[in-house]
Every structure is written in structure tokens, then in C-alpha cells.
Amino acid sequence: MTGDTRRAPAQATSIxxxxxxxxxxxxxxxxxxxxxxxxxxxxxxxxxxxPVALPQTWGIVADRLVPGLVPRTWTPVQEQIVWxxxxxxxxxxxxxxxxxxxxxxxxxxxxxxxxxxxxxLGISSGASFGAVLVLILGISTLGGLPLSAAAFAGSxxxxxxxxxxxxxxxxxxxSRLVLAGVALAYLxxxxxxxxxxxxxxxxxxxxxxxxxxxxLGGARWEMLPLPAVALAGGLAYLLLQHxxxxxxxxxxxxxxxxxxxxHRLRLTLFVLTxxxxxxxxxxxxxxxxxxxxxxxxxRLLVGADHxxxxxxxxxxxxxxxxxxxxxxxxxxAPQELALSIVTALFGVPFxxxxxxxxxxxxxxxxx
Amino acid sequence: MxxxxxxxxxxxxxxxxxxxxxxxxxxxEFVALxxxxxxxxxxxxxxxxxxLRPSAGLxxxxxxxxxxxxxxxxxxxxxxxxxxxxxxxxxxxGEVVLMGRTPYRLxxxxxxxxCARALERVGLTDGADRVYxxxxxGEKQRALIARALVQETRLxxxxxxxxxxxxxxxxxxxxxxxxxxxxxxAVLHDLNQAAxxxxxxxVMSAGRVLAxxxxxxxxxxxxxxxxxxxxxxxxxxxxxxxxxxR
Numbered sequence: 206m207t208g209d210t211r212r213a214p215a216q217a218t219s220i221x222x223x224x225x226x227x228x229x230x231x232x233x234x235x236x237x238x239x240x241x242x243x244x245x246x247x248x249x250x251x252x253x254x255x256p257v258a259l260p261q262t263w264g265i266v267a268d269r270l271v272p273g274l275v276p277r278t279w280t281p282v283q284e285q286i287v288w289x290x291x292x293x294x295x296x297x298x299x300x301x302x303x304x305x306x307x308x309x310x311x312x313x314x315x316x317x318x319x320x321x322x323x324x325x326l327g328i329s330s331g332a333s334f335g336a337v338l339v340l341i342l343g344i345s346t347l348g349g350l351p352l353s354a355a356a357f358a359g360s361x362x363x364x365x366x367x368x369x370x371x372x373x374x375x376x377x378x379x380s381r382l383v384l385a386g387v388a389l390a391y392l393x394x395x396x397x398x399x400x401x402x403x404x405x406x407x408x409x410x411x412x413x414x415x416x417x418x419x420x421l422g423g424a425r426w427e428m429l430p431l432p433a434v435a436l437a438g439g440l441a442y443l444l445l446q447h448x449x450x451x452x453x454x455x456x457x458x459x460x461x462x463x464x465x466x467x468h469r470l471r472l473t474l475f476v477l478t479x480x481x482x483x484x485x486x487x488x489x490x491x492x493x494x495x496x497x498x499x500x501x502x503x504r505l506l507v508g509a510d511h512x513x514x515x516x517x518x519x520x521x522x523x524x525x526x527x528x529x530x531x532x533x534x535x536x537x538a539p540q541e542l543a544l545s546i547v548t549a550l551f552g553v554p555f556x557x558x559x560x561x562x563x564x565x566x567x568x569x570x571x572x
Numbered sequence: 573m574x575x576x577x578x579x580x581x582x583x584x585x586x587x588x589x590x591x592x593x594x595x596x597x598x599x600x601e602f603v604a605l606x607x608x609x610x611x612x613x614x615x616x617x618x619x620x621x622x623x624l625r626p627s628a629g630l631x632x633x634x635x636x637x638x639x640x641x642x643x644x645x646x647x648x649x650x651x652x653x654x655x656x657x658x659x660x661x662x663x664x665x666g667e668v669v670l671m672g673r674t675p676y677r678l679x680x681x682x683x684x685x686x687c688a689r690a691l692e693r694v695g696l697t698d699g700a701d702r703v704y705x706x707x708x709x710g711e712k713q714r715a716l717i718a719r720a721l722v723q724e725t726r727l728x729x730x731x732x733x734x735x736x737x738x739x740x741x742x743x744x745x746x747x748x749x750x751x752x753x754x755x756x757x758a759v760l761h762d763l764n765q766a767a768x769x770x771x772x773x774x775v776m777s778a779g780r781v782l783a784x785x786x787x788x789x790x791x792x793x794x795x796x797x798x799x800x801x802x803x804x805x806x807x808x809x810x811x812x813x814x815x816x817x818r
Binding site (some may be wrong): 221227246448451454457459461462463465466504508510517523 | 622652654662663669672
């Protein structure tokens with residue numbers, strides 16, 4: 206027991222030998238995932254009713270960025286399809302997939318519950334309510350922008366209500382946050398179901414249903430900047446906070462004893478994730494399972510340290526939703542499947558496997 | 573002195589839990605806090621490390637009001653080893669220990685060396701890459717002590733650090749903490765153990781600190797029967813001592 210402490214500095218590196226190996230593996234993993242993100246996006250841009258060969262998609266993109274750089278080997282129709290429809294859609298898939306996954310990872314740490322996902326806080330139900338109102342009342346669905354604005358307004362309304370219910374003298378606790386979120390989710394679901402039921406037009410109702418289950422079909426270039434900025438800003442902030450996130454996921458009292466202002470951190474994380482969900486759901490509807498399963502997959506790969514979990518979650522989520530969207534467009538072509546159908550087909554088996562593999566029981570009781 | 577409490581009262585949900593508690597811990601001292609279940613020991617400890625706020629009274633560490641310090645600064649002065657262990661997330665032991673550096677700037681290699689030294693000191697030399705959740709109870713507590721060590725504080729709070737451990741591991745942990753030489757306030761359940769390890773001890777009952785001083789003077793049969801409602805008899809019994817080598 207009375208170890209020779211003088212040897213300690215020399216041994217320091219050997220004790221943490223595994224660390225260097227872990228860092229190298231982490232680097233390789235991030236590289237591989239980045240390649241997967243690019244490859245899946247490339248694939249997404251060339252696959253479709255009008256196929257565009259893989260090299261040509263590069264050419265079209267290069268020509269748009271630097272006109273005249275490469276000889277034109279494609280038709281104007283191909284160019285329009287790739288540049289106006291498939292590319293924004295593919296980029297939106299990356300943003301939404303990364304964003305929902307990161308929000309899930311943060312919420313799982315925030316409420317210390319492995320079942321937490323972006324829809325736990327009722328924000329997406331609020332967004333859906335806003336979207337349903339616009340779609341049914343038929344204000345305008347052209348361009349998707351009024352729809353996004355209404356969905357975002359709905360998510361802000363939900364955010365305010367959840368916060369009002371979950372806080373007591375300005376402080377929020379995980380259990381109150383979950384209860385308030387779940388209760389408001391049911392309320393908003395009831396509200397938009399009522400609106401749907403009253404709807405006269407069957408076509409509008411079908412459109413709503415499709416939107417509620419997630420679709421990237423409305424992607425346009427002008428829809429990209431807001432989610433891109435929100436995701437980049439949010440991810441940068443979260444990475445800066447990775448040690449506080451670690452402390453928080455180890456428990457409230459542990460975090461306090463490690464010098465974390467838990468109440469302020471929780472509030473910041475709640476507002477940040479809510480705004481991010483609002484922005485994402487407004488563009489693509491409510492896509493289930495991404496925020497639930499991707500963080501778990503990331504932790505299986507790199508452990509629980511948020512410095513590694515967050516980037517891996519973002520890349521994994523982006524590549525995953527890209528592949529899901531490709532499947533949704535092609536499996537039943539020319540009909541598109543709602544994204545939640547595809548994510549559930551992948552997600553549920555994975556989740557059942559996870560459930561069998563780990564004893565989730567103990568952790569679930571925490572909230 | 574390191575830690576000084578005077579007139580500290582704490583309310584939980586508007587119920588008074590601790591009344592005008594006072595105690596102090598001097599440099600290098602090991603002070604025990606004992607008392608029956610529900611007497612307010614843990615509440616008092618949580619108030620010292622700022623999980624709770626006192627409704628009255630003053631808590632100072634190194635002469636400064638703890639609740640007036642920044643969160644980071646109070647964590648640089650006080651480290652905590654509590655019963656509560658991290659949830660089922662897959663942190664490795666090295667990551668758990670590194671959390672002790674949360675109140676400081678990141679220093680890469682220097683932090684790795686601090687963690688390695690702390691792990692060596694608690695006897696978990698080859699454990700850095702093991703998953704914390706897979707450790708035994710005694711190893712978990714040692715990892716948490718290592719985390720407190722890298723926090724480099726001069727006051728250590730232990731809230732029932734040995735309650736899940738068998739007798740051998742209890743002794744090991746207490747020996748380990750004693751040998752650190754850091755000012756320590758420890759909530760302990762076992763009165764004999766508290767008497768054997770501490771320089772001084774305080775007895776709490778119904779939210780008040782009733783008595784304090786060297787264990788031989790404080791733990792009288794009269795006080796014990798008043799506080800715990802049991803009759804204490806001094807007699808020969810099994811005494812456990814840690815063997816020096818395994």
C-alpha cells in the first residue's frame with residue numbers, strides 16, 4: 206500500500222498509456238465518420254428518379270462554385286435537380302441528423318436519463334401544433350417559410366410553458382423538467398389532433414401527417430442558414446462546456462462539489478436545446494429515434510466523455526439521417542416514406558439490443 | 573483554521589433540519605461527525621459543499637464565507653467524497669479522476685500526471701482505463717478519493733465514505749484518508765471506528781451539535797444513551813486492525 210511515490214512522475218505516462226491509444230483511435234474514428242458523411246451525401250445527391258453519375262455531381266457542384274472549372278457533361282435538368290433540390294436536401298439531412306443527435310446526447314446528460322430524446326421536453330409537439338395550424342388553416346405552404354415560422358413560434362410557446370412549469374424560484378430540476386415536458390407534449394398533441402379532426406380537407410390532413418412524421422422534401426437553400434448557424438454555435442458552446450457536462454452527468458451533487466454552477470448550466474442547456482429543436486423541427490418535422498439512439502451508439506464507440514461523445518454523435522447522426530433519407534426516397538419510389546418510419550425500422554431493433562445488453566433499469570429510475 | 577461553522581441553520585422545504593450548528597476543523601485534523609439517522613449530518617455536510625444554502629449562520633473555509641465565493645473557487649478549497657456514485661454512464665476511472673480538475677484550467681499532460689500520481693496513491697495503479705461502473709465498492713471509493721486528491725484542496729469532506737464496504741475496506745479507506753494529512757470532516761456511522769480514527773469528533777442529535785471534543789471525553793455512556801437511546805457498555809470485544817500487507 207505504501208507505494209514509492211518518488212517513482213510516480215516517471216510512471217505517469219505508463220499508467221495513462223491507454224490514453225494515447227484512445228486518442229489515436231478517436232482520431233481515426235472521427236476521420237472515418239467524416240468520410241462516411243461525405244460519401245453518404247455524395248450518394249444522396251446522385252441517387253433518384255433521374256440518376257446523375259457520381260463524377261457528374263462533383264462537376265455540377267464545382268461548376269456552380271467556380272464557373273467554367275470543369276467541362277460540362279450534364280444536362281440542364283440534371284443540374285437543376287442536383288443543385289436546386291438534392292444538394293440542399295442532403296445538406297439539410299446532415300444538419301438535422303447532427304442536431305437532433307447532439308440534442309439527445311445533451312438531454313440525456315441534463316436529465317440523467319438514457320431515454321431522454323429531443324421530444325421529451327414537449328418542444329417538438331409545440332412546433333407541430335404551430336405547423337398544423339398553418340397547414341390546416343391554409344395560410345400558405347409555398348416555400349415552406351411560413352410553416353417554419355409557425356413551427357418555430359409553437360416551439361417557443363412550448364419552451365416558455367415548460368420553463369414556467371418546471372422552474373421553482375428560477376431553478377429547474379430534472380424530474381420537474383421531464384414531467385412538465387411530457388404533460389405539455391400530451392396537451393399539444395391533443396390540440397393538434399383536434400385541429401386535424403376538424404379539418405375539412407383530407408389532402409391537407411395527409412400533408413400534416415406526413416410532416417408530423419418527418420420529411421426533408423421541402424428543403425431549399427434558403428432554409429439552410431438558420432439551422433447551420435444554430436448547430437455550429439450550439440456545438441461550439443457545448444464542446445467548450447464538455448467538462449461541466451461530464452460533471453453534470455455524474456450527478457448534481459458531484460457537479461456542485463466540482464465547482465459547477467448547476468442551476469445556471471441546466472437553464473442554459475434547456476434553453477439551448479429547446480431553441481435548437483425548434484429550429485430543426487421547423488425545417489423537417491418531427492423525426493423520431495435519431496436523438497435517442499445515436500448518442501447511445503456514440504457512447505458505445507468512445508465511452509462517456511463528452512469531449513469525444515459530442516463530435517462523434519454529430520457525425521454519426523448526420524451520416525445516419527443521410528442514409529435514412531436515401532432509403533426513404535428510394536425504397537418505395539416514387540412514393541416517399543416518412544422519415545420516422547425508416548428511423549424506427551433501424552432504431553427499434555438497435556434499441557432492443559441495447560436494452561438487453563445493458564441494465565438500463567437502474568439508470569431509468571434516476572429521473 | 574480550515575473550516576469554521578457558527579450558528580448554521582438549514583431548512584429543507586421549510587422544515588428546519590439543522591439548528592445553529594457550530595464546529596471547526598483545523599489544519600491537518602481528522603474530525604468525525606456522528607449521530608443517529610436523520611439527525612441532520614448529511615444535510616449539514618451538503619450545506620458545507622454548497623448543494624444547499626443555510627437559512628442562517630456562517631460557514632467559512634480559509635476565512636472566507638463559502639457561499640460568497642465563486643463556484644469554482646469553493647471547489648478549489650473543498651473536495652467531497654460522498655456515498656453517491658456516478659450513474660451508469662461508461663466513464664473510465666481515469667475520466668472520473670480527471671473530473672477533479674473541473675475547477676481548474678485544462679493542462680493536458682500535467683493533468684494526466686496528477687491523475688496517475690493520485691491513482692498510485694490510492695493503490696489503483698493499473699485501473700485508469702477500466703470502466704468505473706465495473707469496479708468493486710472499495711475500488712470505487714478509492715477512485716473517488718483520487719478524484720478529490722487531484723482537486724488539490726486543503727479540506728476534504730467525507731459523507732459516509734465506508735457505508736457500503738466490508739470491514740477490511742472500511743479500515744483501508746480510513747487509513748488512506750488519515751495518511752493524506754488533509755484537514756478532513758467525515759460523517760461516520762460506526763462509533764468505535766470514529767473514536768479510533770479521529771482527532772476530535774462532534775455528536776449531532778435532532779439537528780443540533782450537542783458536543784465536541786476528543787472522542788474519549790465526548791463519547792460517554794450518558795451522552796450515547798441520550799442521543800441514540802441505547803445503553804453503552806465498555807467491554808472487551810473483537811477489535812479489527814488492518815494488516816500491513818495483503
